[in-house]
Amino acid sequence: MSAKAEITRFHVEGMDCASCASKVDTAVRRLPNVDEVSVSVVAGTMTVRHHGASADDIAKKVTSLGYRTTESAGRSADKTSVVEGADASAQDSHDHDHDHDHPHDHANDKAVTTPAKLEGMHGHDHSLEEGPWWRTTKARLTILCALSVAVAFVGGQLFPTIEPWAFIIAMFVGLVPIARRAWMGAINGSPFSIETLMTVAAIGAVFINAAEEAAIVVLLFLIGELLEGVATGRARASIKALADLVPRTALRETDGKVVEVSAEQLAVGDIVMVRPGDRMPADGIVISGESAVDEAPVTGESVPKRKQAEDQVYAGTINQEGALQVRVTAAAADNTIARIVALVEEAQESKAPTERFIDKFSKYYTPGVMIVAALIAVLPPLFAGQPWDEWVYKGLAVLLIGCPCALVISTPAAIAAALSAGARRGLLMKGGAVLESLGKINMVALDKTGTLTAGRPQVTDIIGVSRSERDVLGFAAALEVGSSHPLATAILARAKADGIEPARVEKAGAIGGKGVVGTVGGEEIFLGSPSAAAQTAALDEALTKRIELLNDEGKTASVLLVDNVVAGIIAMRDEPREDAREGLAELRRLGAEVVMLTGDNRRTAAAIGASLGIEPRAELLPQDKQRIVGEFKAQGKKVAKVGDGINDAPALAAADIGIAMGGGTDIALETADAAVLHGRVIDIANMMVLSRTTMANIGQNISIALGLKAFFLVTTVIGVTGLWPAILADTGATVLVTANAMRLLAWKGMSPKA
Known part of the structure; x- marks a missing residue:
């Protein structure tokens, strides 16, 4: 009887570039009984589906590559069968223990100290963060290497005879860890990593009496890696900030008494008091009180919403005016913030078509660069009588120029930043493939009730x-x-x-x-x-x-x-949403046709359609909507279906992109490819704009990466530039590409006009 598959999530520290992620992915896939591996550079996570392979063995394998690895909190304790295509978040959330180890009579309630982090929130364990960048392992190594180079320079000035050896020693201070990572990567299936290129170039430089340049190149490489880590950490912090929106404690009412407890202890059905200025500790329904609630942290809505009895509130939103009594409807691991964080991290682990293409390209590109570098180093001396030192030097420089880091990170960095920016504004997309496809949509089919209208008369x-x-x-x-x-x-x-x-x-x-x-x-x-x-x-x-x-x-x-x-x-x-007409106009401006598909009667559909200027198709059953979507696709349209994620499920599945409209419910997030958290029609257009903005950013990144490499390749071959500019070109391209991608974090999108 075969072992049941389980999904384990790991936090991986020090994995700050696409090359790192590729090595981790390749090494873990080579382990026996590992079915699937998903690695996210920006989230610093790895999700592994395995049957029989030990989680400890997986962690040890990644640790052997030079990365600190721990299993994230919240992994399923029992060996749950995994259905093909299921995602990690579904497994985690479904297996979550809602008892929280406290009885519902709350007899033992007591004040709690604010915990350092929210444990168990879908396994989002950030315990491996080392604090400020200057305290990281990479920073310490870089500083040590810089000091060694400085000592070698001073020593060489004072004692010229020891200068070459001083720089060789300084080089090895930084190169030994790099070479070790290159060796571990090679024996685990990644022989053509950037560490390999760096090691070959540095040692080769020593043999052609360029020890000083070799030491400087190693130092510049370490500085580049450090800068990559800082830039990636910024994007990672934007995800972590979402989880930090939820307060650490809550005021729970029990038998007429209000007791401060950990927000994680809240169970479905608990009653909590939320004072003016406090954040909501959980998703819930208001049972008494009236207040304005700032939902901007969760939905991006700029204007506070009035809340009264029977209204829904989300964890992390801010109560502004009066005290509210709220009945909890979701435990900590299942609230809106936890689902958003899980969705964004899992989305970042899935690859867009462009990213997959570049990954495949880089597998051939790197060995190709090594062959070209070798030919440049060997052919002119052999067949043209050129000096060996000069052309070996040029070959080593080409080796460094050819590093694919900037090219490989160009797509995932932009997609990760865009997914984070979208999530912070209530636009949830399940992965880079969805984000990339949204910009190509030219037909949008919208449900009426709850989509174009508010869903309540x-x-x-x-x-x-x-x-x-x-x-x-x-x-x-x-x-x-x-x-x-x-x-x-x-x-x-x-x-x-x-x-x-x-x-x-x-x-x-x-x-x-x-x-x-x-x-x-x-x-x-x-x-x-x-x-x-x-x-x-x-x-x-x-x-x-x-x-x-x-x-x-x-x-x-x-x-x-x-x-x-x-x-x-x-x-x-059931009146149209306030922004429905404006949202439809924006969709048309973006080049998309719009149509209403509804099960409502023809008279009502015609009236709403006329008021919004949209073609109505009424009295449709779920299978009719699915059929119409199929007809649009047969005409060559790229179709987005927008609905509530329940009765529109067949049509959502049939469309190129299914978009759930509403408050981030489980069914909406699970059924569709994307979700509009705060139910604004204009946000469908915002998704398309974000997709197109992201693809333009990716194009810029690829141009930067390839353009700099092409320029320095030519200047190196003709003898204008050497090893230092070569490593600066690689480091500079990587930092520029990452910084350009991070600009997407500031994306705001369109808001309805007042």
């Missing part, structure tokens, strides 16, 4: 007949108190907005399929459909036409009777 018209509009709304609100029906919620919300306090109702009840009844102030009240009302009170022709007109506008009309006399009409409709 609102009162649009109040028409007084025998009573005033205020009386009509007041009577209706009195009947609907305590009901959770969407139409009742809309009436009560409108009454509250108009400052109407519902009156006390007696003998309240519902008549199946017709409406609700009750007695208010001694008067018999009925609120229901026009057909039900017509059975009791006559509706004149003018009133009937008015109701038909409301229906033509996609509105649901209810008739209010008071003592069997028509008092008025209340009409409701």
Whole structure:
């Protein structure tokens, strides 16, 4: 019986460039019983799917390459079977223990000290971070090598006879760790690494009496690696900052007492108090209180949102005004922030088509560079009588120029920065392939309810007949108190907005399929459909036409009777989102066609479509939406389907890109390729803009990497530049490419116009 597969996540320190990630990936894949390996440079993580291979053996293999490695917290304790295609976050979150080792009576609650980090949050363990860059292992080695070079220079000036040996010793101070990594990489499947090129070039320089240059080249290489680590650390910090949004402690209410506990101890159903100025310690539903909540840290929404009873709040958002009582709906490992962090890190581990192409290209490129360097070093002396020292020197310089680091990092650095920038603004994308494809979309099919509209009806018209509009709304609100029906919620919300306090109702009840009844102030009240009302009170022709007109506008009309006399009409409709028209206009500006696909009736769809200027296709079943998406693809369109991630699942799966609209629910994140966290239509256009901006950045990076190499290759061969400029070209290109990619972290996107 074969061993069940499990997924283990590791944190890898010191892995700051694409070459590092490639060595780690190759070495771990060569281990027996390892099925799949995903490595993220920016996240500093590695996820391994294995069956039978020990997690300790995997960690030891990576450690042998020169990287500090630990297994992240939160790994599944039992050997869970892994379905093909399942991702690490799903396994971690599903296996999470929600008991948190504390009983629900909370009898032993006590104040807690703020922990150093949130353990167990999908395994996001940052314990290997060494602190400031100048305290890292790479920094210490670089400083030691710099001091050695300085001592060699001073010693050479004082005692010229020892100068060559002094520089050789200084070179070996920095080269020994590099050579060791080159050797370990070679025996683990990566013989053509940058460390190999560096080792060959430095030792070769010694043999042609260029020990001083060899020492300087090694020092410059270490400085370049250090700069790469600093730049990569900046992107890594942007991800870690997301997890840090969640407060360490929470005020939990138990038996009328408020006790400070660790936010990690909160379980679903707990009640927490959130004071003005505090961050939400968990996802939850407001049960009492009213306040403005700043959701910018999670959704990027610039304007605080009013929150009251029954409204949803997200972990990490900031309560601004009044105290709120919140019922927890997700434990620490499953809250919105944890899911976003997990999604971004896992997305960074998946490779875009451009990145995969460059990875394959580099496998042939590096050996090719070594062959070209060898030919440059050997052919002119052999066949043209040129001096050996001069051409071996040039060959070694070409070897350094040919290092593929800048080229290989050009794509993943940009994609990682873009994924992080998008996540901080509520745009979640599952990997580089999705990010790259979004910019090619030219057809967007949108669901109506919950996508183009808010997903909940609102009162649009109040028409007084025998009573005033205020009386009509007041009577209706009195009947609907305590009901959770969407139409009742809309009436009560409108009454509250108009400052109407519902009156006390007696003998309240519902008549199946017709409406609700009750007695208010001694008067018999009925609120229901026009057909039900017509059975009791006559509706004149003018009133009937008015109701038909409301229906033509996609509105649901209810008739209010008071003592069997028509008092008025209340009409409701699921209204378009505030930014829907603007968002559709931006999609068209980007060159995408738009169409509405909805299961709603034709009349309502036509009314919403007309108000937004979009073609409606109505009364569609899930399979109909899937079929239409397939037809668009058959016409050569690159199709994005936008829906709520549940009833649109077949169409989301059929589209080139499926985008879930909503509040970051599990089903939305699992079903679609991407998700718009705060439900703005304009953010679909923002995703496309971010994709195109990222691809332009990647193009710039590749041009920088190849352009600098081509320039210095020519100048080296004609004798203008040598070893120092060669390593500076490589280091400079890598730093420039990384810095250019990091500019994407500042991407803001479009916001709806006021």
